[in-house]
Amino acid sequence: MIRRRELLLGWMLADQARRVPGSILVHEHILVDFIGADQIRPGRYDPDEVFRIARPKLEELRPFGCRRLLECTPQFLGRDPRLLARLADATGIEIWTNTGIYGAARHRYVPAFAREETAEQLARRWIEEVRRGVEGVRPRFIKTGVSGAPLDEIDKKLIRAAGLTSLETGLTIASHTDGGGPAALEQLDLLGTLGVAPGKFVWVHAQNEKDHAWHERLARSGAWVEFDGIRERSLDWHLTCVRRMAAAGLLDKVLVSQDAGWYHVGEPGGGTFRSYSYIYTHFVPALPDDWATRLLVANPRQAFGE
Numbered sequence: 001m002i003r004r005r006e007l008l009l010g011w012m013l014a015d016q017a018r019r020v021p022g023s024i025l026v027h028e029h030i031l032v033d034f035i036g037a038d039q040i041r042p043g044r045y046d047p048d049e050v051f052r053i054a055r056p057k058l059e060e061l062r063p064f065g066c067r068r069l070l071e072c073t074p075q076f077l078g079r080d081p082r083l084l085a086r087l088a089d090a091t092g093i094e095i096w097t098n099t100g101i102y103g104a105a106r107h108r109y110v111p112a113f114a115r116e117e118t119a120e121q122l123a124r125r126w127i128e129e130v131r132r133g134v135e136g137v138r139p140r141f142i143k144t145g146v147s148g149a150p151l152d153e154i155d156k157k158l159i160r161a162a163g164l165t166s167l168e169t170g171l172t173i174a175s176h177t178d179g180g181g182p183a184a185l186e187q188l189d190l191l192g193t194l195g196v197a198p199g200k201f202v203w204v205h206a207q208n209e210k211d212h213a214w215h216e217r218l219a220r221s222g223a224w225v226e227f228d229g230i231r232e233r234s235l236d237w238h239l240t241c242v243r244r245m246a247a248a249g250l251l252d253k254v255l256v257s258q259d260a261g262w263y264h265v266g267e268p269g270g271g272t273f274r275s276y277s278y279i280y281t282h283f284v285p286a287l288p289d290d291w292a293t294r295l296l297v298a299n300p301r302q303a304f305g306e
């Protein structure tokens with residue numbers, strides 16, 4: 001009986017699910033290790049086990065037309081370019097990795113050297129990563145993060161370093177932003193003083209800002225507004241955010257993703273791995289047809305490159 005119900009459910013989902021050829025998920029994770037920058041080290045997990053667990057989750061995406069996934073785990077939080085490259089080869093889904101350091105969570109993921117070095121020194125490290133690659137993989141975007149507004153000195157330095165890296169490499173900056181609209185605006189202004197174009201900044205976790213006026217303000221300023229974390233319990237809110245932006249004529253500055261996955265280092269079997277398919281089975285089918293292409297194909301390419 002349970003099996004019949006599962007089959008029926010699967011059939012219903014498949015029926016309403018939307019295929020979006022060439023689609024790109026701009027904010028997902030394969031693996032995260034929350035141990036902290038002072039304790040993280042190689043060997044805390046078995047890459048073969050992670051490979052076995054993550055592979056079918058990525059394979060699930062193929063029938064929906066997914067072409068690429070941006071893996072948003074920064075260095076010192078479990079970035080593992082070699083593992084990502086293996087998974088990309090095995091599944092045919094492109095997986096992009098990143099450079100940069102994440103200041104959010106009160107600098108728990110900022111290593112000692114990054115507290116001492118200047119923004120210019122940090123930028124030099126990241127530019128080198130982009131030029132030479134990391135474990136044979138070239139980072140394709142910059143991932144950083146801040147703890148809130150007003151930005152503290154370390155967060156300001158990380159954003160400045162991200163800006164310098166962007167100017168040199170052309171890469172786009174995705175910033176995990178705690179502190180909502182005010183923290184997003186402060187970053188955008190800081191980047192502006194360096195001469196970084198607003199379209200090189202992605203306000204990550206914009207869904208946590210409950211005042212739509214902030215979403216519109218940042219989008220009008222030219223920044224990308226990313227509503228990620230799409231899942232069952234937040235579906236209505238995410239749809240509301242996107243519809244409000246469309247009504248304001250700002251759909252061309254919106255990114256959507258799920259912040260889903262991932263193998264949780266330190267938990268047996270990696271803990272609960274949230275599927276990447278929900279956006280195709282529930283979110284996209286609730287929107288007009290042409291919006292799916294805009295949000296999952298055109299905007300991601302414009303924000304992060306081809």
Ligand SMILES: [Zn+2]
Pocket residue numbers: 027028029072259
């Ligand atoms: Zn994330």
